[in-house]
Amino acid sequence: xxxxxxxxxxxxxxxxxxxxxxxxxxxxxxxxxxxxxxxxxxxxxxxxxxxxxxxxxxxxxxxxxxxxxxxxxxxxxxxxxxxxxxxxxxxxxxxxxxxxxxxxxxxxxxxxxxxxxxxxxxxxxxxxxxxxxxxxxxxxxxxxxxxxxxxxxxxxxxxxxxxxxxxxxxxxxxxxxx
Numbered sequence: 127x128x129x130x131x132x133x134x135x136x137x138x139x140x141x142x143x144x145x146x147x148x149x150x151x152x153x154x155x156x157x158x159x160x161x162x163x164x165x166x167x168x169x170x171x172x173x174x175x176x177x178x179x180x181x182x183x184x185x186x187x188x189x190x191x192x193x194x195x196x197x198x199x200x201x202x203x204x205x206x207x208x209x210x211x212x213x214x215x216x217x218x219x220x221x222x223x224x225x226x227x228x229x230x231x232x233x234x235x236x237x238x239x240x241x242x243x244x245x246x247x248x249x250x251x252x253x254x255x256x257x258x259x260x261x262x263x264x265x266x267x268x269x270x271x272x273x274x275x276x277x278x279x280x281x282x283x284x285x286x287x288x289x290x291x292x293x294x295x296x297x298x299x300x301x302x303x304x
Contacts, residue, residue, distance in 0.1 A: 140214045140225045145233065147220065156286055158215040161257035161278040165210065168203040175199035215260075215274045217286055219294070222262075224271055234270035236262060238291050246280045260284070 135141065146152045178196035182189045205228075213226040223235040242265055248258035258280030261273050277283055 136231075137228070140212050140231075142214050142216050142223075142225055145216075145223065145225065146218065150220070152218050152220045154216060154218055155290060156217040156283060158217070158274075158277055158283065160210050160213055161255070161276040163251075163255055163257055164276050165207060168206040168210075171199045171203035171206075175203070215277065217283065217290065219290060222271065222287065224274060236264055236269065236271040238287075238294055240264040240269075241287070241291065244284055244287060246284050248280060252280075 130138075142154065142157055146154065175196040178192040178199065182192045182196075185192050209226075209228055212228050212231075213224070215224045216222065221235055221237045222241070223233060225231060225233050241262060243263040245261040245263070246258050247261060252258050257276050257278050259273060259275045260277055260280065260283075262269070262271055264271075
């Protein structure tokens with residue numbers, strides 16, 4: 127991938143490092159990719175497309191329908207997997223942000239000072255497989271970063287954000303009164 131020009135690499139890698147305020151001392155604490163469970167449907171689509179291709183052998187005159195169905199399944203699966211790959215949630219020492227999108231890329235940022243509350247929602251399957259969804263409440267009325275879905279190890283990542291907020295001195299420590 128290093129041999130590709132930077133202008134092309136932007137379309138196949140989210141490159142969150144270029145979004146950092148390195149001159150201000152910002153660094154990545156955690157870069158979160160979507161949980162593997164988001165790949166289940168695309169992988170099933172790829173398996174179904176292989177079955178379509180195998181069924182083409184004995185399909186007679188309708189072989190082309192199976193070919194078209196297989197190609198549609200392949201295209202959908204590859205596009206879906208690529209969209210999942212290009213979706214990143216990043217925790218830095220200064221803020222949290224999400225970069226997503228393939229052709230049009232979207233960036234939503236929330237400084238740690240604006241985070242009022244983080245809710246972690248874990249559906250039953252998420253509790254079994256280890257994923258959850260973050261819901262951010264901020265001091266802003268209208269926010270671009272509200273829900274982050276399919277976060278692996280959500281409890282650990284919530285604690286990471288809470289530690290960053292605490293270390294930055296943005297919240298008072300109620301356990302040690304002065």
